[in-house]
Amino acid sequence: MQEIETKILEVNVEEIKEKLKILGVKEIQNIKFAIDWYGPKGLTHDGDDPWYLRIRTTSGGKNELS
Numbered sequence: 001m002q003e004i005e006t007k008i009l010e011v012n013v014e015e016i017k018e019k020l021k022i023l024g025v026k027e028i029q030n031i032k033f034a035i036d037w038y039g040p041k042g043l044t045h046d047g048d049d050p051w052y053l054r055i056r057t058t059s060g061g062k063n064e065l066s
Contacts, residue, residue: 003066032059 038053056064 033057 034057036055036057038055054066056066058064
């Protein structure tokens with residue numbers, strides 16, 4: 001499976017939920033994530049680093065490694 005991730009800042013969550021409700025969209029899942037990031041020693045986290053290890057844990061206890 002390929003994953004594409006992006007960040008969208010300054011989002012009004014309640015406004016988006018209301019618009020989705022008007023469109024008739026049904027919420028199918030509502031979970032929280034805890035994400036732990038790992039990288040090589042000396043990592044500067046300036047955006048140019050080649051890789052990270054991410055362990056994501058859902059509120060249901062499922063773990064994902066990417």
